[in-house]
Amino acid sequence: MAPQDPTAESFPDLLARRSEFPILEHTTYLINHSLGAMPRKVYDNLREYADMWATRGIRAWAEGWWASPVETGNLIARIIDAPAGSVVMHQNVSVIQGFVASCLDYSGPRNRIVYTDMNFPTVMYVWEAQRRHGAEIVSVPSRDGIGVETEDLLAAIDERTLLVPISHVLFQTGYRQDLEAIVARAHEVGAMVMADCYQSTGTVPFSVTELGLDMVCGGSVKWLCGGPGAGYLYVRPELRDTLEPGLTGWMAHAEPFAFEPGPQRYADDATRLLHGSPAVPALYAARAGYEIIGDVGVERIREKSVVQTERFLARADERGLTTRSPRDPARRGGTVTLAVEQAPAVVKALAEREILVDCRPNVGLRISPHFYTTNDELDACLDAVVEIVETGAWKAHATQASAY
Numbered sequence: 001m002a003p004q005d006p007t008a009e010s011f012p013d014l015l016a017r018r019s020e021f022p023i024l025e026h027t028t029y030l031i032n033h034s035l036g037a038m039p040r041k042v043y044d045n046l047r048e049y050a051d052m053w054a055t056r057g058i059r060a061w062a063e064g065w066w067a068s069p070v071e072t073g074n075l076i077a078r079i080i081d082a083p084a085g086s087v088v089m090h091q092n093v094s095v096i097q098g099f100v101a102s103c104l105d106y107s108g109p110r111n112r113i114v115y116t117d118m119n120f121p122t123v124m125y126v127w128e129a130q131r132r133h134g135a136e137i138v139s140v141p142s143r144d145g146i147g148v149e150t151e152d153l154l155a156a157i158d159e160r161t162l163l164v165p166i167s168h169v170l171f172q173t174g175y176r177q178d179l180e181a182i183v184a185r186a187h188e189v190g191a192m193v194m195a196d197c198y199q200s201t202g203t204v205p206f207s208v209t210e211l212g213l214d215m216v217c218g219g220s221v222k223w224l225c226g227g228p229g230a231g232y233l234y235v236r237p238e239l240r241d242t243l244e245p246g247l248t249g250w251m252a253h254a255e256p257f258a259f260e261p262g263p264q265r266y267a268d269d270a271t272r273l274l275h276g277s278p279a280v281p282a283l284y285a286a287r288a289g290y291e292i293i294g295d296v297g298v299e300r301i302r303e304k305s306v307v308q309t310e311r312f313l314a315r316a317d318e319r320g321l322t323t324r325s326p327r328d329p330a331r332r333g334g335t336v337t338l339a340v341e342q343a344p345a346v347v348k349a350l351a352e353r354e355i356l357v358d359c360r361p362n363v364g365l366r367i368s369p370h371f372y373t374t375n376d377e378l379d380a381c382l383d384a385v386v387e388i389v390e391t392g393a394w395k396a397h398a399t400q401a402s403a404y
Ligand SMILES: Cc1ncc(COP(=O)(O)O)c(C=O)c1O
Pocket: 091, 092, 093, 094, 095, 120, 122, 167, 169, 170, 171, 196, 197, 198, 199, 218, 219, 231
């Protein structure tokens, strides 16, 4: 008999929640870095939203819809250890970056935005566009295409730096940046840090308060299992009260229903960070995932993620496959990569076998277990990758394009 695997399905409390995710009944779901599985409760939440509109009509605003950006933000606050009332909901990270950009003044000597070449591109697109308002962009290159040396980034942050809008975990390789060192350096020279935690919130535990982060943003599509249309923004409360966003609106006014003409009179709480009417249905949908992640606890999710990704990479080594993700789990988020040729075609061949992963240029396959993933599913994925590569089964799907 084969020796028993000491890590075999050893997180029964987490696996017990599998039944809350319909897709797991028939699909090996390893694409949690891209679109987390939908919690069954989303059906109820969207029905509740529709029932409220249908039966309460205009009264729905006062009975919960107006408050939803901050109330929903409170569910995120619990996950990232932020004070209640310090997180608001927007639509996505791109809008949030543009919103923060609209708060800043680039006319003085402190006009530099410093990040790395491995930031998620949407963040770069927004900041590059601020050049027209006087911002100077400094993008620190990666030496190895896996991560960016912390010392390289720290060296680029100086007294001319206004903001460091940076990914906590890199979307391509899962490389985890050293936020403690980045915040310490930025604050030493009077700069601010905004962490894009899209690839960490819900899989890597962190405390915005302990890290002393100035701002944090992310979305709900991935590890939070919240679906599209719900991005979150945390701003350190003392900083928030000094910001005067240019992208603003009546929801950010101290008295929205006074309908005052003239210049904005900003609210003195988190609603200062809003603009117009909120995307209410997306917030109803998103809450189910936030509640589950908050209840399960990110510490526990991380414990399982490290055990499973280490196990997966060790087995990939045995099969002769290589990774472009950091080997030290302390430097990784929840995703691991497998460097295979023809990755988009391999993704399609896996999908045909009901195994969902994706791929990115220069890294190959991105594979991510979540708290509901079994070891058997990861083994099945690895077996299928080996089979598809060795038999040339990918050829039936030859394509250059990635569908997601
Ligand atoms: C780190 C990171 N930031 C941002 C995004 C997406 O930005 P947005 O919310 O604007 O679609 C992604 C992935 O899609 C991401 O991985």
